[in-house]
Amino acid sequence: MGSPAADGAVTAAVLIIGDEILSGRTQDTNLRDIALYLGVHGVDLMEARTVSDVHEEIIAALDALRTRYDYVITTGGIGPTHDDITADAVAAAFGVELYEHPDIIAMMTARWGSEPNAARRRMARVPVGGDLVKNPVQGPPGFTIGNVFVLAGVPQIMRGMLEDVGHRLKGGAVVISRTVRVEGSGEGVIAAPLETVAKAHPAMSLGSYPFYGEGGYGSNLVLRGRDTAELEATVKELIAALDAAGVTTVREVVAA
């Protein structure tokens, strides 16, 4: 598919940190939530990586991504336990120290009614030069430094923190999409008309996502781009091209 991230696009990557994802214990849902959120803000998610809770691995992945994309959003590894090493790795990647942020210590003291213990104090550490990312759900905030946003791994908390990220992003033109659903025809029949229309519109992204199950089979053809008029025209051309190829069980659906 021709990537819609072209000239002037604003790009991002996601770095998921945590052995629980790589062991299969936990099903990640943060990537999709972040992807949808970035889409609304006109930022193209270009790549995602999942790494284990190993200091050097986190630094290597973070450096690879933050030098290549406009933004990096990390999830996971900011709790109080010994395996939560994201803050250390991010500080090391930026070559700065961690310090206990007085606002977080104050929040913790207010919450627990006394000075936080050593484990909880770990969660108050942010890199020198960083800013806080609000946590409207539970527990201490995340933080941001440079072009990196460091969020919690727990999905509810991650989503809450994300709300304090969007207004800090320079937004690109928002990508809009339409979906044409074909029922009862496989990709083998759809491919030729789809490719013809895709070649005629290099600025658009056309993807085919087949489905099959008890309710039948077919494919969702997703058209994405930044120009409303061209998107509209492309949808019409695609439906006409499918029709000319004998594929008539076609309807447009509202994108999920």
Add this chain to the structure above:
Amino acid sequence: MGSPAADGAVTAAVLIIGDEILSGRTQDTNLRDIALYLGVHGVDLMEARTVSDVHEEIIAALDALRTRYDYVITTGGIGPTHDDITADAVAAAFGVELYEHPDIIAMMTARWGSEPNAARRRMARVPVGGDLVKNPVQGPPGFTIGNVFVLAGVPQIMRGMLEDVGHRLKGGAVVISRTVRVEGSGEGVIAAPLETVAKAHPAMSLGSYPFYGEGGYGSNLVLRGRDTAELEATVKELIAALDAAGVTTVREVVAA
């Protein structure tokens, strides 16, 4: 967390190929399925990457992963449409050509009752030197070349193909795990006893996975390792250490 992938471990990475994941349109579930499957075969999943349907991006990620880990499993991008470019990228990474595999052409001819059209013939292409990976579900097979397995993106088909992967892997010692569930205590209280026990057992991996919701809050402490006796001993030590720290709402649960 100390990684259980140590001396003699067999390692793997997953490469998820597809704009539909990065746009947030589709929730990936293949990573978790593959992780669990590899775990049963004693193979440690070390890293995962998701890249878009761009030739150079697929090659770069594939080369980074296949030179570093024992195996790479890819998902997605092997259908008949123009955005399905995985086979081309894998062949390019290995510096070989693609050819139409006669067994796949024969399967297609038998299925559709005539010679397959150009779009379907795309799915019959495998790299020179590659082997087929059986598809027990629907459609043409996947393939393998070198240490790379190329599977479909549709979850049902991916899982079916995976069954023809395991017997080709050199297995490591299987990682076993136990889970100790703590209810009503946060990680701030759990962290110190957990770290003490983790330090005493460097060959074990101890992770804390907090939860909270309508049913209450707490954390699942997951212990993983390859030695049954040490795992048993570590579970007991952890429960004793939690008890000594005043955390008594602890029970062992059967891992999901």
